[in-house]
Amino acid sequence: MSETGERPSTVQATERATSSGAALDGADFRRMLAAASAWLDRHADAIDAINVFPVPDGDTGRNMAQTLRAAWEAAGAEPGDSIGDVLRAAADGALLGARGNSGVILSQWMRGLAQGVEGREEADTGLLAEALARASTRAYAAIEEPREGTILSVTRAAATCGPNPDAFTPREALRGAVTRAEEAVARTPQQMPLLAEAGVVDSGAQGLAVVLAGFERGLRDDDLPAPAADFGQIRTEWLVGASPATETGGGFGFCTEFVLSGAGLDLEQLREALDALGDSLVVAGDERLARIHLHTDTPEAAFDASRRFGAVDQCTTDDMDARHAELARRADAAGGEGATVAAVAVASGDGFVQLFRELGAAIVPGGATLNPSAAEILAAARATGAGTVLVLPNDRNVIAAARQAAALAGAEGPELQVVPTESQPAAVTALSMWDRATGGEEAGARMAEAAESVLSGGVTFAARAIERPIALREGQPFAILGREMLAASATPEEALLALIPRMLERWPAEQRGPAELLTLYLGDRDAGPDDLPGDAAEEWLRARVPALAAADVELEVVIGGQPHYPFLVSLE
Amino acid sequence: MTIRVVTDSTCDLNSADIERLGIAVVPLNIHFGAEVYRDGLDIGKQEFYERLEQSAVLPRTSQPSVSDFQATYEALAGDTTTEAIVSVHIGGKLSGTINAAQTAARLLAERDDPTPPVHVVDSDQASIGLGFTAMAAAEAVADGADVEAVVGAAEGTARRSRVLLVVDTLEYLQKGGRIGRARAFLGTLLRTKPVLELAAGEIEGIERPRTRQKAIERLFQLTLRTPAPRRIGILHGTTPEEAEALAARVREALPGVPVSVHRCSPVIGVHTGPAAIGAAIERMR
Numbered sequence: 001m002s003e004t005g006e007r008p009s010t011v012q013a014t015e016r017a018t019s020s021g022a023a024l025d026g027a028d029f030r031r032m033l034a035a036a037s038a039w040l041d042r043h044a045d046a047i048d049a050i051n052v053f054p055v056p057d058g059d060t061g062r063n064m065a066q067t068l069r070a071a072w073e074a075a076g077a078e079p080g081d082s083i084g085d086v087l088r089a090a091a092d093g094a095l096l097g098a099r100g101n102s103g104v105i106l107s108q109w110m111r112g113l114a115q116g117v118e119g120r121e122e123a124d125t126g127l128l129a130e131a132l133a134r135a136s137t138r139a140y141a142a143i144e145e146p147r148e149g150t151i152l153s154v155t156r157a158a159a160t161c162g163p164n165p166d167a168f169t170p171r172e173a174l175r176g177a178v179t180r181a182e183e184a185v186a187r188t189p190q191q192m193p194l195l196a197e198a199g200v201v202d203s204g205a206q207g208l209a210v211v212l213a214g215f216e217r218g219l220r221d222d223d224l225p226a227p228a229a230d231f232g233q234i235r236t237e238w239l240v241g242a243s244p245a246t247e248t249g250g251g252f253g254f255c256t257e258f259v260l261s262g263a264g265l266d267l268e269q270l271r272e273a274l275d276a277l278g279d280s281l282v283v284a285g286d287e288r289l290a291r292i293h294l295h296t297d298t299p300e301a302a303f304d305a306s307r308r309f310g311a312v313d314q315c316t317t318d319d320m321d322a323r324h325a326e327l328a329r330r331a332d333a334a335g336g337e338g339a340t341v342a343a344v345a346v347a348s349g350d351g352f353v354q355l356f357r358e359l360g361a362a363i364v365p366g367g368a369t370l371n372p373s374a375a376e377i378l379a380a381a382r383a384t385g386a387g388t389v390l391v392l393p394n395d396r397n398v399i400a401a402a403r404q405a406a407a408l409a410g411a412e413g414p415e416l417q418v419v420p421t422e423s424q425p426a427a428v429t430a431l432s433m434w435d436r437a438t439g440g441e442e443a444g445a446r447m448a449e450a451a452e453s454v455l456s457g458g459v460t461f462a463a464r465a466i467e468r469p470i471a472l473r474e475g476q477p478f479a480i481l482g483r484e485m486l487a488a489s490a491t492p493e494e495a496l497l498a499l500i501p502r503m504l505e506r507w508p509a510e511q512r513g514p515a516e517l518l519t520l521y522l523g524d525r526d527a528g529p530d531d532l533p534g535d536a537a538e539e540w541l542r543a544r545v546p547a548l549a550a551a552d553v554e555l556e557v558v559i560g561g562q563p564h565y566p567f568l569v570s571l572e
Numbered sequence: 573m574t575i576r577v578v579t580d581s582t583c584d585l586n587s588a589d590i591e592r593l594g595i596a597v598v599p600l601n602i603h604f605g606a607e608v609y610r611d612g613l614d615i616g617k618q619e620f621y622e623r624l625e626q627s628a629v630l631p632r633t634s635q636p637s638v639s640d641f642q643a644t645y646e647a648l649a650g651d652t653t654t655e656a657i658v659s660v661h662i663g664g665k666l667s668g669t670i671n672a673a674q675t676a677a678r679l680l681a682e683r684d685d686p687t688p689p690v691h692v693v694d695s696d697q698a699s700i701g702l703g704f705t706a707m708a709a710a711e712a713v714a715d716g717a718d719v720e721a722v723v724g725a726a727e728g729t730a731r732r733s734r735v736l737l738v739v740d741t742l743e744y745l746q747k748g749g750r751i752g753r754a755r756a757f758l759g760t761l762l763r764t765k766p767v768l769e770l771a772a773g774e775i776e777g778i779e780r781p782r783t784r785q786k787a788i789e790r791l792f793q794l795t796l797r798t799p800a801p802r803r804i805g806i807l808h809g810t811t812p813e814e815a816e817a818l819a820a821r822v823r824e825a826l827p828g829v830p831v832s833v834h835r836c837s838p839v840i841g842v843h844t845g846p847a848a849i850g851a852a853i854e855r856m857r
Contacts, residue, residue, distance in 0.1 A: 355761065359780075432764065433786065435779045450786070516783040517763055556763040572783055 023122040024170050026078070026086030028219065033072040033090055036214025040065045043210045046383045050200040050362070060203035063099040067106050068211060070097020082121045087114040102204035105139050105151050106211070112138025125173045132177060133159040149191025151204035157184030158212055171219040178216050181209040256299040260290045262310025273305045341440045342386035345427055346372055346394045346402075349524060349561035352424045359431035361392065371397050374404035381405065381416055388415045388440030390447065392427040417444035419451060423458075424562065425521060425570035426451040453512060455503055457481040459495040459567040462488075477566070481506065492566040493532050496520075501547045503571045518553050521560030521568040532567075534559065573655035575713045575722050576648045579706035580636065580669050581611035582662040584699045584807060584834045593710035598644050600669065600839045603632045611839045620838035621810050625846050630744070633839045635669040641676030649680065649687045656688050656719040660705050660726045663696040663773035670694045691723050695730040696773035699840050700805035700852035705730040708854075729854055732802075735770040736778075736794050737850035738787040742766060744845035745775065767791060791851055792818060796825050800856040804831045810846045818849070 024032075040061070047061025074093020075086050091114035094107035115138070116131025117123045123131065136155035140146045158177040168176070188202040189195040195202055256278075260270070265287045278296030296302050303312050343361040347353045353363050364380045366372035381389035393402040399420050406416035417440050421427040430447035438446070459479050462472035472478055472488050479486040479499035487498035500518070507515040520541065522534055532540050537557040542548055548555060553571075560568055579585075581599040590597060599610040602620065604627060609615035611633075624631065641659075648654050659677065664670040670692065677690035695705045708729035712722045739745060742764075764780040765787035778794070781787040795804065804822055808815035815833050823831045836844060844850075 358761075428761070429782055432761070432780045432782050433790075435767075435790075437778065453786075513785055516785060519763070519782075554763055556761065558761065572786075 022169060023124045024083055024128065024219075025122040026081040026083045029083050029086045029090070030072075030075050032215040032218035033068070033075050035218030036211045037065070037068045037072040039214030039217060040068050040207065040210050043207075045379065047203045047207050047210070050203045050206065050383075060102045060207055063101075063103040064106050064204070064207040064211070067094055067098045067103035070094055071107075071110055083117050083123050084114075084120045087117050090114065102151055102207055105142055105204065106208065108142035109135045109139040109155055109208070112136065123170070125168050125170050128170050128173060129159070135159070147192075149188040149195065149205070150202050151208050153188065153191065154181045154184045154205045154208045157181050158208075171216060174212065174216040174219065178209065178212045181212050185209045256292075256294045256296055256302055256315070258292055258303065258306070258315040259313045260292060260306050260310045261288065261313065263288065265290055265310050270306065270309050273308075274302055277302050277305065340386040341388045341390065341436065341438075341443060342381075342384035343390040343392065343431065343434065344377065344380045344384065345392040345424075345431070346377070346398050347424065348563055349424070349521075351521065351559040351561035352428075353561075355428055355558070355560075356392075356431065359428070360434060360436070361390075361431055366398065371395070371401060374401045374408055377402055377405040378408050378416075381409070381414055384414075386414055388417060390434075390440060390444050391416050391418045392421045392430060392447075393418065394421050394424045394427045396422050415440065417441065419444050419447045421451045423456040423568065423570075424560065425456050425519060425568050426454045428519070429454045429570065429572055453572060455482070455507060455515075455571040457486075457499050457503055457569045457571075458565045459492045459499065460565045461492075491531075493530075496532070496567045496569070497544055499567075499569060500541070500545050503569060504547050504551050504553070507571055515551060515553055515571050517556065517572055518548065519556045519558060519570045519572075521558050521562065521570075523566040523568070524561045524563050525566050574653055575717075575719055576651075576654050576657045577706055577710045577713060577722075578644060578648070578657055578659040578673075579702060580661050581837050582667070582669075582698050582839050583703040583706050584805075584837050584840060585703040585706065586832070586834060589703075589707065593707060593714070595706050595710050596644055596648065598636045598640055598669075598673075600636055600667070601634045602838050602842065603634065605629055608634075609838075611837055615838060617835050617838060617841075621841060621846050624838075624841060625810070631838075631842050633667075633842050635667055635672050638672045638675045638679070641673050642679060645676055645680050645690055654688045656722075657690040658693065658709050658713075658719065658722050658726060659690055660693040660695050660702065660709055660730070662698045662702055663770075664694045665696070665773040666698055666775075689719070691719065693723060693726045693730070694773075695726070697730050697733055697735065698770060699735055699836060699850070700807055700834055701730070701733040701735040701770060703805065703834070704733050704803065704852060704854045732855040732857065733852060734798065734855075735850060735852045736791055737768045737770070737775075737807075737844060737848060738765055738784070738791050739768065739844050740765060740784070740847035741845055745843055767794070788814070788818065788849060791849065792821060795822055795851045795853060798853040798855060801826060801829050802854045802856045804829055804854075805834050805852040806831065807834045807836050807840075807848075807850045807852065809836045809841045809844065809848050811849060815849060818851070822851075 044061030044065040047064070071090040071094035074096075075090040078086050078089035080086065087110075091107070091110040094110045098104045098107040112135030113131045116134040117127060120127065136152075136159040139155045140152055143152065146152050157180040160180060185201050185205045188205050189200070192202060267287070267290055270290070270292075274292065274294055277298060278294045292306065294302055299315070303315060306312050344364055345356040345361040346364045346366050347356050348366060356363060362380055362384050364372045364377050366376070377391060381391060391402045391405065393399045399418065399422070402416070402418045406418055409416050419427075419430055421430055430451040433446055433450040434443055435446075457480060459477055462474055462476045462478060465474045466472050470478065470485050470488050476488055477490070477492040477495045478488045479495040479502075481499060481502060486502060487495050489495035489498065503518070504515065509515070520537060522532075522537065527534060538555050541555060562568060576596065577593070578596045578598060581597055583597065585595070597612065599613050602609045602611055602615060604623060645657060645659075648657055659673050661670045661673055673692045677692050680687050680690055693705070695702050697705055705726050709722050709726040712725035717725065761780070761782070764782055765784045766777055767779045767781065767787055767790050768775050769778050779790055781790055804826070806815045806819045806822070812833070812835070819831045819833050823829075836848065841848070
């Protein structure tokens with residue numbers, strides 16, 4: 001533009017320090033935070049859906065998103081425009097706003113970033129790299145027993161990108177960090193068997209990768225919508241860590257990393273030499289020391305080629321083909337190419353959420369009084385990344401929405417198989433009969449059959465006074481068996497003691513053989529001294545229900561944590 | 573000149589088969605507290621299961637010593653008609669038995685006097701999966717195969733065999749440290765009758781039915797669904813009637829496929845618990 005030359009030099013400096021320039025200032029970082037906050041908001045639900053580690057207790061995505069939003073708001077309120085000031089304010093905001101373990105780690109990571117740029121007007125690529133390293137150290141220090149395969153591994157991967165300040169703009173360096181972070185996320189199931197078992201990547205790890213990707217988006221030239229605005233469809237391929245369907249076929253070879261040292265290393269020529277040997281090449285460093293990352297079939301050739309430039313050291317190779325073969329083997333076991341099967345269960349109560357996750361299902365929050373929408377069910381199904389998704393509605397009022405979701409999925413998929421479970425206990429039994437090696441249709445049919453073989457009952461409170469079929473005052477406890485209202489009682493315990501013998505009588509032994517197992521799910525309530533004791537429920541029940549011993553039925557007591565029903569009971 | 577087949581007591585073969593095929597069996601050991609019993613020699617199956625159910629302490633198992641293997645190999649080597657020894661054993665991921673066998677084989681080879689070569693084969697199997705492997709080796713010997721073909725027969729059978737197992741509780745596998753990849757199967761629900769598979773030498777969970785009836789039904793279905801079965805062995809610990817009933821159903825569904833019933837050896841029983849029931853299937857291809 002012709003005006004450029006007439007601008008004062010200070011304005012020129014500010015212009016240079018934007019996305020295309022060599023350094024970031026506070027204003028840039030505000031944009032990065034805004035974008036990352038919006039990006040994380042968009043992904044929060046999907047991240048929550050894979051929240052399986054270390055204990056299924058919170059919502060990683062939401063927690064991280066709220067933490068980052070607090071950082072963004074604090075950065076906006078900061079009057080200064082230096083990167084040091086803005087990041088310090090953001091870190092303070094994050095520390096105050098941190099929610100959940102992942103949010104706390106995120107806030108500590110931001111604190112490390114802020115310390116890395118403390119007192120600086122702007123950050124060039126070198127300083128950004130140092131800050132990322134410092135942030136990682138800080139995140140590790142925040143955890144008493146740091147473990148790999150978590151958000152921590154991603155902080156480290158992002159920091160190992162150690163860019164060459166002369167070669168990269170901050171944005172290019174961030175793009176490298178995002179790539180490394182995403183690779184680290186993809187490795188988490190290999191590092192944490194629990195994740196591999198659940199077929200997901202670590203949620204906190206994914207959350208941080210989304211934050212880094214958001215930072216990078218903030219440096220793009222496009223107009224940035226405010227947080228929570230639409231960024232377009234989110235990607236969900238990464239949600240299923242063990243899914244090979246999203247991997248491109250063949251030619252991975254070895255993930256090869258090494259350090260090259262020497263005098264006057266010509267990194268440009270090194271790049272050219274290595275580029276011919278593989279892909280995903282990252283060369284980071286300077287003319288004395290460089291770190292190289294390359295996917296190649298011939299690591300030795302890469303080492304040899306590099307030795308022409310300097311001394312090769314710290315070589316590591318990871319056989320990605322072997323990993324790929326293992327993933328492909330698992331996919332075959334799951335019913336053929338791209339035919340992964342996942343399950344989604346509508347759950348209410350911490351105990352049930354945990355049970356369903358242990359049994360391999362993703363969760364749609366909701367239940368009797370909080371019916372999830374078809375869109376929510378479909379979103380959860382899509383978030384699994386599987387080709388076929390078994391949906392367990394777990395309430396009569398949700399089955400229709402689940403079927404609607406199946407119809408809405410349409411050509412885009414996935415294929416939804418609704419297993420019409422009417423209760424959470426029936427869903428536990430259904431999921432317990434899920435053999436991952438079977439295809440979706442067969443698995444769905446077998447689960448439906450298993451759910452039907454269960455006799456389900458419960459104890460709840462009358463929502464209003466009624467006369468028929470039994471007389472109930474509002475709020476009065478009563479038992480329900482299937483759809484039949486049974487016993488109006490003075491206490492939930494009394495209703496339970498009436499319910500269990502009726503269930504044993506009702507069991508169709510001629511068709512199904514003797515009943516073997518009665519499971520009692522304790523609801524979310526504060527039990528008084530005269531109530532059924534949660535820690536000694538089995539003895540309590542056996543002493544009061546002689547029919548249990550007479551029928552030779554095993555008894556299992558589980559904390560379901562479900563609202564509204566002090567007791568849910570299944571007999572099978 | 574002949575080739576001798578050696579296996580270990582986890583093979584769960586019936587004594588009639590062992591005698592008919594001339595297989596030498598090296599026992600593992602069972603420890604009830606300070607008392608040590610050689611599997612199948614010092615303690616019978618009936619006595620063992622009675623003690624397992626009554627004993628307050630869970631028994632431990634230990635692999636045969638190198639000298640146990642040396643004694644067996646040397647006895648066979650002392651027979652001048654022994655051309656070679658093929659020694660097939662429980663998978664190295666489940667037991668250190670294979671290491672003891674390999675060490676003994678090496679020590680024998682290092683002797684100054686000429687000794688027949690010992691080929692040690694890690695079956696990656698246990699129970700009847702190993703039993704079928706040993707049988708295949710012995711059958712190849714009877715067919716006049718050379719030592720490479722005998723080893724090949726054993727390795728092929730080991731690879732084509734699967735062992736499915738329903739345990740009444742994961743407690744025994746867990747306490748014995750043999751739970752392997754099925755570890756993640758241990759969740760909140762305690763009353764499950766997990767269906768497990770010994771795959772590639774490790775125990776993996778397939779499904780966790782909540783009742784024994786459902787679990788045995790699944791075992792039956794998975795058995796029938798295994799393609800091209802050559803032979804099937806039903807194994808059990810303390811439930812012979814249940815095992816015979818399952819075998820009868822399998823025979824009816826798969827006429828022409830030999831179905832045998834085996835009682836798990838104590839060493840297997842220590843890890844699966846008394847009421848385990850399972851099926852081993854060798855595929856034709």
